[in-house]
Amino acid sequence: MAETKTDQRADAALYTFDRSVELFERATKVIPCGIYGHHSPAIRTPGATPYYFQRGQGSRIWDVDGNEYVDWICAYGPMLVGYNHPKVEAAAAAQREKGDCLSGPSPLMVELAERLVQMTPFADWFVFAKNGSDMTTWAVQVARAHTGRNKILMAQGAYHGKDPWCTPGHAGLVPGDREDMLSFRYNDLAGIRQLADRHRGKIAAVILTPYHFTNWQDSEMPVEAFWQGLRKLCDDEGIVLILDDVRTCFRLHMGGSGEYFGVKPDLSAYCKAIANGYALSACGGRQELKTAASKVFLTGSYWFSAVPMAAAMATLDEMEACDGIARIYELGTTLCNALTEAAASHGLQLACTGHPSMPMVKFAGDDDMYRTQVWCAEVTRRGAYVHPHHNWFVSTAHTQEDIKRTLDAAEPAFAVVKERFGS
Amino acid sequence: MAETKTDQRADAALYTFDRSVELFERATKVIPCGIYGHHSPAIRTPGATPYYFQRGQGSRIWDVDGNEYVDWICAYGPMLVGYNHPKVEAAAAAQREKGDCLSGPSPLMVELAERLVQMTPFADWFVFAKNGSDMTTWAVQVARAHTGRNKILMAQGAYHGKDPWCTPGHAGLVPGDREDMLSFRYNDLAGIRQLADRHRGKIAAVILTPYHFTNWQDSEMPVEAFWQGLRKLCDDEGIVLILDDVRTCFRLHMGGSGEYFGVKPDLSAYCKAIANGYALSACGGRQELKTAASKVFLTGSYWFSAVPMAAAMATLDEMEACDGIARIYELGTTLCNALTEAAASHGLQLACTGHPSMPMVKFAGDDDMYRTQVWCAEVTRRGAYVHPHHNWFVSTAHTQEDIKRTLDAAEPAFAVVKERFGS
Structure with missing residues (x-):
């Protein structure tokens, strides 16, 4: 795992998705919508997310541009005990x-x-x-x-x-x-x-x-x-x-x-x-x-x-x-609490709803989703794969270190939201 | 592969399916129908066929009783170039x-x-x-x-x-x-x-x-x-x-x-x-x-x-x-011709219809399917897995040796049909 201090990165070091975009352009020629269904870019934020992945191991995934992520989507649910367990x-x-x-x-x-x-x-x-x-x-x-x-x-x-x-x-x-x-x-x-x-x-x-x-x-x-x-x-x-x-x-x-x-x-x-x-x-x-x-x-x-x-x-x-149910409940609860507190320290109110093992994470009252979209994009390009419009998923492979890395990515992302939206 | 002279076997050496039947009985307790859909025993001949398989390699499958078969069903189509290719x-x-x-x-x-x-x-x-x-x-x-x-x-x-x-x-x-x-x-x-x-x-x-x-x-x-x-x-x-x-x-x-x-x-x-x-x-x-x-x-x-x-x-x-299309066409044609000729030598008329790479094999005019059922059962218990009610499938893994083994199983099976039905 690359030891990157994501919170101290210059903008130039933030993840980019050129190869994903290239592949997506090829895809649109031979596949209706390019990518369809719950993976569709149409339910994500265009340009702010990787489209194609090349590897998964434990709680981590790597996209085709070589970016590594803590994956809170878990293949939209199927990954429960870690990729390649x-x-x-x-x-x-x-x-x-x-x-x-x-x-x-x-x-x-x-x-x-x-x-x-x-x-x-x-x-x-x-x-x-x-x-x-x-x-x-x-x-x-x-x-x-x-x-x-x-x-x-x-x-x-x-x-x-x-x-x-x-x-x-x-x-x-x-x-x-x-x-x-x-x-x-x-x-x-x-x-x-x-x-x-x-x-x-x-x-x-x-x-x-x-x-x-x-x-x-x-x-x-x-x-x-x-x-x-x-x-x-x-x-x-x-x-x-x-x-x-x-x-x-x-x-x-x-x-x-x-x-x-x-x-x-x-x-x-x-x-x-x-x-x-x-x-x-x-x-x-x-x-x-x-x-x-x-x-x-x-x-x-x-x-x-x-x-x-x-x-x-x-x-x-x-x-x-591994007493998996208790484990992912605890991990999810820790993640949600930590994110909510971090948001509060920026004067922002995050709402984690649903069960902690598969929380829906968005800003409270963010009906048009703009703040959530911007925040998720900023978190994603700093190494935690999260979704603004779909609930996240927790697995038994996730660790306290993953939560820490996610918080490191979330912090500057909260700052961006605060600066752009005020609240 | 066991070198068994299937055509010279005593009845006692014919395949039995005790372990399949045991498993099926367990299955009916926890699965509606036990086995459903196109695998259902309801579309096969009860007792005359294995229900569960434990291994596949090339053109061969082994059932849970340890019986080896040349498999002309190919998982009902999916197997095209051989199991475990x-x-x-x-x-x-x-x-x-x-x-x-x-x-x-x-x-x-x-x-x-x-x-x-x-x-x-x-x-x-x-x-x-x-x-x-x-x-x-x-x-x-x-x-x-x-x-x-x-x-x-x-x-x-x-x-x-x-x-x-x-x-x-x-x-x-x-x-x-x-x-x-x-x-x-x-x-x-x-x-x-x-x-x-x-x-x-x-x-x-x-x-x-x-x-x-x-x-x-x-x-x-x-x-x-x-x-x-x-x-x-x-x-x-x-x-x-x-x-x-x-x-x-x-x-x-x-x-x-x-x-x-x-x-x-x-x-x-x-x-x-x-x-x-x-x-x-x-x-x-x-x-x-x-x-x-x-x-x-x-x-x-x-x-x-x-x-x-x-x-x-x-x-x-x-x-x-491997020029697969030509190969399975040829193999299927050879199989169908050989079976039809062998049937004719017993005074029986076999009808292989459809494309030779996935032929429907039954006796001509056998509307009630009785002769076809008996024949397929006799062929199956001698080492070639065939189906009386569904088309068969040919793969590129099949060989002339597989066809020979199937004919060895088919010959005594034709004799049984001839003896039981007269024509």
Whole structure:
């Protein structure tokens, strides 16, 4: 790791992204948007961020211009125990030597399902896929098959994947994609109850994330008794409660994020952190839903590949061995507190919202995001990769030294914001 | 490789699948259906096939009971140049050492898109995802965004993925999922023209596979001038022509399977063989569709992972270096001819349909599939893994020795069929 005193750097020493920009220009010729989806420069600050990376190790990433960063994005969630983690890679390599994508599953598929069932209080079974969307969409279908009802309730602004019923995009949709979708404001149990009354006997499921995280906004934790009230409402009305744990799984609780909030869903979708970056998603469910789950077709070319399942087993091992949940909670809390204090010392008010293991970090009341954008750009070019519009992620590979380095980058960045915006 | 004279074996020496059955019984407790999708025992012959595999090398796989097979299923397509191919694995390992799923794409994403554009006559751009379904569904959305129309035409019985608009399953669907779908009989250009007349100005796209392959049936090649007539019809009516090349890509033609049939689609979905088993799918398109493609949201947690892209580059290298297309065509032709002749010598008529690199193999006129099921079971327990209901796949790793071993297994299996069914 380069020992650079980022806070004392001259402007000339700040990171630049020439090679990233060059590659992006080439990309736009042969890839629509150049880079799309949640990696898209469109949701970042143009020119203030690297676009392409060449290496990851532990908590650090290196972009194509050779700049090194403490990475607080963690591949947007998948990296949980550190890039290139020796135990995860050893488990993956041992399995790869035998076989990955074969003409049928490996025994690991059974072992991983057994393990997840054993560690997940609500779940009696699991299935596996590749994308989070594979599992949220399938869960919705399972709920429909189970209840014989069509309507689905989701929170306004919630992200549940790329599929037509829920994509945040607007192009290419037809009315049929969403004619059975109803929406409510997260945390508004009374609003959900009104919908349940109005559409009694027609609602198959409510799908929602453990807490509410949307780009460009503060994250919102569930209000007191929200989950318990929702659970009761679903029980009373015969509605399937689907937890979208795709982004949150194994960062809040090893038994599923419902456990963190004291609620047991009927179905829960997992992805991202489950295999430390190896492509795997999963959905767990209660016994009552197993017949319906057996009826809804699901498949994919690489879904039974053994290496990601070996990586998942090793990732779960490592999380258990290092008490990962407590560790990233503590690291995230320390980071958020330190940043908030540093901001305050400049007369600035930083708001870290959501769970500390994946905090949304922005300036309080910064609705147009300008101050947050400028600050994140200044932090990034000083060696900590952070995002102005998306929540950050903490891993067990992060260290106090990483936090210190991030603060070293944040300090002069706060000064820039103070100077440019006054508050 | 065990040197077993499979054709001279006593019945006691035939493969058994006890450990597979044991694992499957455990699986059914924690996984709906135990094994689902295209791997499901439901589409195979119960008890007559291994369920779990522990190793793959070249053209061979080993099941959990230790039985070795010449594998004519090739992971249902992904395996193209041999399991654990040294060059593909070396490229993957070199990239893995640097990084796989990072906080942004690697330069490989640009290089792979540039290479695919360069080698694909119709395509000006590519995007990448994980499932074939990701790309067929997205292509349909792009066609709708481009045309401002809603209706989609597909062939009866065609498989385009697991998503609600096209899944072969029936549970969990709502009317909206398919209210804009219309279907025609493959090869029936007049039928397509009638639909185009009836729904003029409302049809966004026709989606279809290069030729027609459906489980349980003979594959059907396009009739003379079908593709050219369809291309003209689409041009005349402003309909987007989507090729679903998910199963066929890089087995018929390196420039996309449209080239094999002399047609240029507007969009084409790739998956399976593209990275020799590493999880990757892609969609290529014409310049005219790029704006619409930029508007339709697409993303996934692991879509920019670099290792599968490195594996894809190496797979394409290897296919070019060994003239892979010609090689698997030849191997497939030799296999099909040899099996057909061997069947004839028993007074049986085998029908190998579809492209020789992925033939559908069944007895002619065996509509109830009984003879094919018995024969495949007998072949499988003698050391060649084959499927009675799904097309087989040929790879560049297969050898004349593999064909010989398969014939050695097939011979006594034909005798069993002859004895049991008479013809």
